[in-house]
Amino acid sequence: MKYRAVKGTRDLFPPESERFARAEEAARRVFGAHGYGEVRTPSLEATELFARSVGETTDIVHKEMYTFLDRKGRSLTLRPENTAGVVRAIVENRLASGPMPLRLWYAGPQFRYERPQAGRYREFRQIGAELLGVPGPAAEIEILTMLFAFLGALGFQGLVVALNSVGTAASREDFGKALQGYLASRSEGFGEDDRRKLAENPLRLFDSKDPAVRAALEGSPRTTDFLDPDSKRHHEEVRRLLGHAGIPFRDEPSLVRGLDYYTRTVFEVASSELGAQDAILGGGRYDKLVESLGGPPLPAIGFAIGEDRLVQVAPRPAPSGGLFYVLPQGPEELDEALRVAAELRSLAAGAVEVDLLARGFKKAMARANALLEEAASRGLEREKIFAVLLGAREREDSTVTIKRLSSGDQETVPRAQLAAWIAGRA
Numbered sequence: 001m002k003y004r005a006v007k008g009t010r011d012l013f014p015p016e017s018e019r020f021a022r023a024e025e026a027a028r029r030v031f032g033a034h035g036y037g038e039v040r041t042p043s044l045e046a047t048e049l050f051a052r053s054v055g056e057t058t059d060i061v062h063k064e065m066y067t068f069l070d071r072k073g074r075s076l077t078l079r080p081e082n083t084a085g086v087v088r089a090i091v092e093n094r095l096a097s098g099p100m101p102l103r104l105w106y107a108g109p110q111f112r113y114e115r116p117q118a119g120r121y122r123e124f125r126q127i128g129a130e131l132l133g134v135p136g137p138a139a140e141i142e143i144l145t146m147l148f149a150f151l152g153a154l155g156f157q158g159l160v161v162a163l164n165s166v167g168t169a170a171s172r173e174d175f176g177k178a179l180q181g182y183l184a185s186r187s188e189g190f191g192e193d194d195r196r197k198l199a200e201n202p203l204r205l206f207d208s209k210d211p212a213v214r215a216a217l218e219g220s221p222r223t224t225d226f227l228d229p230d231s232k233r234h235h236e237e238v239r240r241l242l243g244h245a246g247i248p249f250r251d252e253p254s255l256v257r258g259l260d261y262y263t264r265t266v267f268e269v270a271s272s273e274l275g276a277q278d279a280i281l282g283g284g285r286y287d288k289l290v291e292s293l294g295g296p297p298l299p300a301i302g303f304a305i306g307e308d309r310l311v312q313v314a315p316r317p318a319p320s321g322g323l324f325y326v327l328p329q330g331p332e333e334l335d336e337a338l339r340v341a342a343e344l345r346s347l348a349a350g351a352v353e354v355d356l357l358a359r360g361f362k363k364a365m366a367r368a369n370a371l372l373e374e375a376a377s378r379g380l381e382r383e384k385i386f387a388v389l390l391g392a393r394e395r396e397d398s399t400v401t402i403k404r405l406s407s408g409d410q411e412t413v414p415r416a417q418l419a420a421w422i423a424g425r426a
């Protein structure tokens with residue numbers, strides 16, 4: 001019997017796992033600086049929650065959820081996204097009637113039964129934020145400003161927001177009818193699933209990847225032609241303020257996003273490296289969701305970043321930090337080597353590793369030189385990788401021999417002068 005990771009899931013080791021950690025640390029730092037606190041909700045929710053919020057006729061609910069009955073026959077679902085869970089938690093814990101605005105962020109795994117392909121997994125991670133209680137465009141500006149601060153902290157440049165407005169439930173219905181009218185004579189080539197969408201929820205056709213549907217949608221009515229006056233004013237104000245805030249955006253009339261809970265503003269940010277269709281994040285306003293999940297009327301806006309894609313395309317940071325590899329010559333020096341390692345760590349000189357196998361200088365140096373080759377992938381500066389040799393002679397003299405592996409230069413340093421040596425060289 002060979003055990004394998006479940007299809008569409010994966011194991012993350014360094015350096016990849018460190019890229020995820022770096023993204024999450026940047027989120028904590030940048031979102032925290034904007035007043036957002038972290039929320040953690042369960043991976044499991046009642047299935048009904050997603051049907052009601054994400055929408056029965058969306059691809060996610062219709063065919064992508066991991067849904068099962070538990071031992072008591074309750075239908076549970078592994079969360080396919082995190083906004084529904086966050087809103088459920090806010091309502092359940094009575095935060096929706098507390099002080100406003102409410103600012104929360106999250107990071108965690110999400111699950112969708114999709115066809116695995118490059119950058120698309122069945123277990124993937126999202127980093128997101130939600131801002132509740134702000135009806136005006138200032139909410140959009142704060143959310144997008146924070147998003148760009150986060151992406152900037154990760155080294156992204158030149159990203160552009162794709163922006164649209166889907167209006168209210170009423171204006172969406174008008175738009176949907178117009179779309180049905182427009183597509184009535186153009187839908188011969190549609191598959192069964194897209195015919196169902198056309199009848200039940202025509203907006204969802206914009207999620208279709210079928211070229212026949214895409215072609216039929218060319219020149220179709222636009223959401224922005226159906227906006228009610230308030231939504232139109234809101235949208236114009238968002239566009240004006242984004243310009244002031246220096247957030248680059250372009251209007252994307254066909255952007256509707258794959259979830260039903262959006263109202264008014266929707267947005268995405270794509271990365272050209274992933275192909276034109278592949279967004280690294282998406283978000284929007286959801287002014288009716290809190291109410292529809294049993295809370296008070298409460299406007300809200302949020303976004304979800306696909307962390308897997310984000311780390312795949314994020315610029316690699318310049319290596320920073322050093323490594324000391326402490327080599328006891330034999331088992332007799334191991335104890336002393338551990339003490340030297342502790343001392344080096346207390347000097348905050350970078351990572352410190354001990355050759356616990358005490359396999360002798362020759363073999364250990366081979367490993368040390370291999371570390372030099374791994375420097376880039378471990379985010380280490382080549383010039384700051386040192387072997388610290390501890391043999392019988394060093395033990396007797398209370399010294400260590402420190403060798404800079406990139407140049408081969410070495411120096412014997414009295415233990416008492418280790419701090420000074422490191423301050424000067426490492």
Ligand code: AMP
Nearest residue numbers: 081119120121124279280281282304306
């Ligand atoms: P959504 O929740 O569908 O609006 O998606 C938000 C972001 O999550 C997308 O822009 C993707 O970057 C990411 N995402 C969605 N589904 C997957 C998946 N199956 N695998 C990896 N990333 C995904």
